[in-house]
Amino acid sequence: xxxxxxxxxxxxxxxxxxxxxxxxxxxxxxxxxxxxxxxxxxxxxxxxxxxxxxxxxxxxxxxxxxxxxxxxxxxxxxxxxxxxxxxxxxxxxxxxxxxxxxxxxxxxxxxxxxxxxxxxxxxxxxxxxxxxxxxxxxxxxxxxxxxxxxxxxxxxxxxxxxxxxxxxxxxxx
Amino acid sequence: xxxxxxxxxxxxxxxxxxxxxxxxxxxxxxxxxxxxxxxxxxxxxxxxxxxxxxxxxxxxxxxxxxxxxxxxxxxxxxxxxxxxxxxxxxxxxxxxxxxxxxxxxxxxxxxxxx
Amino acid sequence: xxxxxxxxxxxxxxxxxxxxxxxxxxxxxxxxxxxxxxxxxxxxxxxxxxxxxxxxxxxxxxxxxxxxxxxxxxxxxxxxxxxxxxxxxxxxxxxxxxxxxxxxxxxxxxxxxxxxxxxxxxxxxxxxxxxxxxxxxxxxxxxxxxxxxxxxxxxxxxxxxxxxxxxxxxxxxxxxxxxxxxxxxxxxxxxxxxxxxxxxxxxxxxxxxxxxxxxxxxxxxxxxxxxxxxxxxxxxxxxxxxxxxxxxxxxxxxxxxxxxxxxxxxxxxxxxxxxxxxxxxxxxxxxxxxxxxxxxxxxxxxxxxxxxxxxxxxxxxxxxxxxxxxxxxxxxxxxxxxxxxxxxxxxxxxxxxxxxxxxxxxxxxxxxxxxxxxxxxxxxxxxxxxxxxxxxxxxxxxxxxxxxxxxxxxxxxxxxxxxxxxxxxxxxxxxxxxxxxxxxxxxxxxxxxxxxxxxxxxxxxxxxxxxxxxxxxxxxxxxxxxxxxxxxxxxxxxxxxxxxxxxxxxxxxxxxxxxxxxxxxxxxxxxxxxxxxxxxxxxxxxxxxxxxxxxxxxxxxxxxx
Numbered sequence: 001x002x003x004x005x006x007x008x009x010x011x012x013x014x015x016x017x018x019x020x021x022x023x024x025x026x027x028x029x030x031x032x033x034x035x036x037x038x039x040x041x042x043x044x045x046x047x048x049x050x051x052x053x054x055x056x057x058x059x060x061x062x063x064x065x066x067x068x069x070x071x072x073x074x075x076x077x078x079x080x081x082x083x084x085x086x087x088x089x090x091x092x093x094x095x096x097x098x099x100x101x102x103x104x105x106x107x108x109x110x111x112x113x114x115x116x117x118x119x120x121x122x123x124x125x126x127x128x129x130x131x132x133x134x135x136x137x138x139x140x141x142x143x144x145x146x147x148x149x150x151x152x153x154x155x156x157x158x159x160x161x162x163x164x165x166x167x168x169x170x171x172x173x
Numbered sequence: 174x175x176x177x178x179x180x181x182x183x184x185x186x187x188x189x190x191x192x193x194x195x196x197x198x199x200x201x202x203x204x205x206x207x208x209x210x211x212x213x214x215x216x217x218x219x220x221x222x223x224x225x226x227x228x229x230x231x232x233x234x235x236x237x238x239x240x241x242x243x244x245x246x247x248x249x250x251x252x253x254x255x256x257x258x259x260x261x262x263x264x265x266x267x268x269x270x271x272x273x274x275x276x277x278x279x280x281x282x283x284x285x286x287x
Numbered sequence: 288x289x290x291x292x293x294x295x296x297x298x299x300x301x302x303x304x305x306x307x308x309x310x311x312x313x314x315x316x317x318x319x320x321x322x323x324x325x326x327x328x329x330x331x332x333x334x335x336x337x338x339x340x341x342x343x344x345x346x347x348x349x350x351x352x353x354x355x356x357x358x359x360x361x362x363x364x365x366x367x368x369x370x371x372x373x374x375x376x377x378x379x380x381x382x383x384x385x386x387x388x389x390x391x392x393x394x395x396x397x398x399x400x401x402x403x404x405x406x407x408x409x410x411x412x413x414x415x416x417x418x419x420x421x422x423x424x425x426x427x428x429x430x431x432x433x434x435x436x437x438x439x440x441x442x443x444x445x446x447x448x449x450x451x452x453x454x455x456x457x458x459x460x461x462x463x464x465x466x467x468x469x470x471x472x473x474x475x476x477x478x479x480x481x482x483x484x485x486x487x488x489x490x491x492x493x494x495x496x497x498x499x500x501x502x503x504x505x506x507x508x509x510x511x512x513x514x515x516x517x518x519x520x521x522x523x524x525x526x527x528x529x530x531x532x533x534x535x536x537x538x539x540x541x542x543x544x545x546x547x548x549x550x551x552x553x554x555x556x557x558x559x560x561x562x563x564x565x566x567x568x569x570x571x572x573x574x575x576x577x578x579x580x581x582x583x584x585x586x587x588x589x590x591x592x593x594x595x596x597x598x599x600x601x602x603x604x605x606x607x608x609x610x611x612x613x614x615x616x617x618x619x620x621x622x623x624x625x626x627x628x629x630x631x632x633x634x635x636x637x638x639x640x641x642x643x644x645x646x647x648x649x650x651x652x653x654x655x656x657x658x659x660x661x662x663x664x665x666x667x668x669x670x671x672x673x674x675x676x677x678x679x680x681x682x683x684x685x686x687x688x689x690x691x692x693x694x695x696x697x698x699x700x701x702x703x704x705x706x707x708x709x710x711x712x713x714x715x716x717x718x719x720x721x722x723x724x725x726x727x728x729x730x731x732x733x734x735x736x737x738x739x740x741x742x743x744x745x746x747x748x749x750x751x752x753x754x755x756x757x758x759x760x761x762x763x764x765x766x767x768x769x770x771x772x773x774x775x776x777x778x779x780x781x782x783x784x785x786x787x788x789x790x791x792x793x794x795x796x797x798x799x800x801x802x803x804x805x806x807x808x809x810x811x812x813x814x815x816x817x818x819x820x821x822x823x824x825x826x827x828x829x830x831x832x833x834x835x836x837x838x839x840x841x842x843x844x845x846x847x848x
Contacts, residue, residue, distance in 0.1 A: 193395070
């Protein structure tokens with residue numbers, strides 16, 4: 001599957017661990033959440049290149065103790081209207097200060113690209129249904145946000161009002 | 174169903190035009206019109222489903238959406254849906270006679286742009 | 288030179304930031320429509336996108352719901368709503384219970400043009416549908432009511448901005464509705480909302496908010512529970528964020544009928560839900576989303592009170608007219624409310640004419656009310672959740688003139704809060720989800736109670752009608768509620784009694800077997816006649832029902848069956 005990072009297709013260095021595979025001595029491997037403990041136990045503490053795939057009905061708080069050792073967390077969209085991963089991403093980034101990659105997988109749409117970026121997702125596993133341009137332009141289709149602390153890239157946010165500022169006069173056309 | 178010998182219901186194919194949202198019906202020559210009076214009346218569900226399958230090609234072409242079969246009966250010669258929901262959908266709101274489909278002249282053939 | 292001056296009411300105004308934001312959303316929607324038409328996205332994918340911008344597809348056509356944020360608009364905006372009705376619809380619109388307006392005959396190909404026109408007067412259709420945070424509603428008398436602690440609209444506007452295109456909360460399990468009241472007398476139905484906010488003042492005079500969660504109507508009506516007695520105003524947005532995050536993550540998505548937050552609160556229990564919210568609230572960094580005092584001050588400054596004149600509260604000619612003219616007296620009693628400033632009165636324009644369609648407004652009526660608001664109410668108009676319009680700031684000494692003009696317009700039916708003031712959803716005449724018609728039932732009941740004297744004798748009575756279980760007509764919280772259902776292809780109507788959306792909120796109880804379309808209005812009349820026979824002196828319908836229960840009404844309706 002093509003992967004988009006920083007608004008460009010990138011070579012995907014990661015692979016998913018399949019049933020029956022051993023996580024030991026592998027690198028750049030994403031393990032299912034159910035096998036995270038096993039992988040962490042097998043791996044030396046300073047070994048890098050481990051990621052975890054998290055279903056969207058899981059409380060990401062359970063990753064908190066392990067985030068230091070994880071380089072990527074993949075979040076899932078079973079359907080584009082199922083928006084749980086937005087909050088999972090936000091929690092990982094904002095509450096847990098996770099500094100690794102957060103990748104979205106599944107059936108999200110280009111129209112959601114901007115919100116995903118703003119929620120903290122920075123890697124996108126996509127199908128070849130839409131060209132790259134179609135994703136990239138949606139980063140700032142609405143180039144402003146009321147959510148100051150979600151703003152990414154060049155999104156505009158409202159400057160704080162000066163103390164005592166008076167309202168503008170009406171601008172009706 | 175006085176002129177129908179088979180013991181089955183009659184149907185018309187309906188959908189909504191994507192651009193306008195209007196309720197439309199499928200004619201015998203496979204066009205879409207806004208008035209149910211010009212709809213092709215299909216005897217028995219089997220025939221209906223065949224026509225519906227054809228009509229659904231226009232869904233893929235983004236001309237109409239949500240095509241389905243509506244059961245109809247004849248009332249004084251006119252084709253009218255059996256169920257109240259479909260009657261209102263075909264004829265317009267009962268509380269605004271001025272906005273009824275018939276009042277707007279849609280009972281005569283107005284072929285939807287294709 | 289006699290130039291018609293359009294006053295600019297004191298309400299929120301877009302700055303460059305807001306304008307760019309709304310313009311960009313319109314352009315985005317235009318682009319989404321183009322991709323729907325060229326097949327880049329499917330109808331299934333387009334549907335949530337159009338819904339999030341207020342565009343439904345109903346029984347006959349597309350329907351566009353335009354936001355009137357917390358029900359406040361200027362006469363200039365109302366005139367544009369009238370223009371849209373004429374140019375893009377069939378000359379009318381419909382006031383909704385979320386203080387919005389919806390148009391029934393919209394074309395997809397024209398929708399983005401409508402949105403452009405709306406944007407030119409600082410209006411939009413953002414999040415008037417879809418599984419996102421909807422238009423925040425409040426007291427239609429906000430900023431004017433004699434009984435309010437403070438104007439709740441600055442906080443409503445803050446919530447509007449915070450919730451608009453929220454990156455995290457735009458794909459929720461289900462729709463999400465917030466209501467705010469600044470008055471202890473709840474005219475905003477906060478107990479039947481996903482989140483209700485009630486303003487309180489502490490002993491130091493500081494504002495804080497009681498947070499209620501998990502109310503709602505629909506299939507499973509519930510009254511909200513208080514999860515916080517007092518929330519400091521600075522914590523409002525972080526706390527709302529915590530509620531939304533908990534709901535977004537663990538609200539049910541397996542069944543759309545169990546996806547509202549009320550089900551989550553109910554299934555978890557209020558305490559466990561509250562604990563989950565408090566945990567999230569405590570853990571999530573909040574310094575950047577707390578209510579910035581500068582920001583709230585900026586918003587609040589737009590809602591500065593109008594330039595009140597110093598007026599006498601007592602106006603002799605009004606008092607004389609009251610004594611001399613029963614019609615005026617009735618109108619004054621029902622259709623006006625006490626204003627916080629002496630010499631001013633809150634005036635309602637009733638969009639519930641006898642036998643008419645509740646909440647429908649022609650473009651002519653819209654323009655006429657806009658003109659009246661210019662002349663008599665600082666150019667300001669409100670949409671009420673009961674589907675009427677309010678002119679919030681009318682000089683008491685102008686009431687006779689205003690009454691005369693409203694009468695000419697057919698908007699002076701003296702029935703606000705009475706049985707003729709029926710809340711009704713569009714029902715099967717327009718709605719794709721409805722199972723029965725609502726409007727004809729409302730029309731017949733209001734015709735039976737055409738005698739205004741009788742309505743006044745009956746007293747405060749909220750009659751609400753829904754055409755299906757989704758309860759858009761708020762039947763669960765009607766003192767008398769009517770629910771239309773489909774029974775073997777026939778319309779059938781159930782009666783509920785004892786609902787209320789006020790501070791003493793309750794969900795109505797089904798009285799017994801339902802009635803056919805020909806019998807429902809008569810059944811309602813029997814219920815009202817029974818009430819008249821058994822009430823105590825001065826006792827309102829709801830209180831009689833609460834005192835006696837359903838028994839006398841059942842007896843009157845079903846005895847002998």
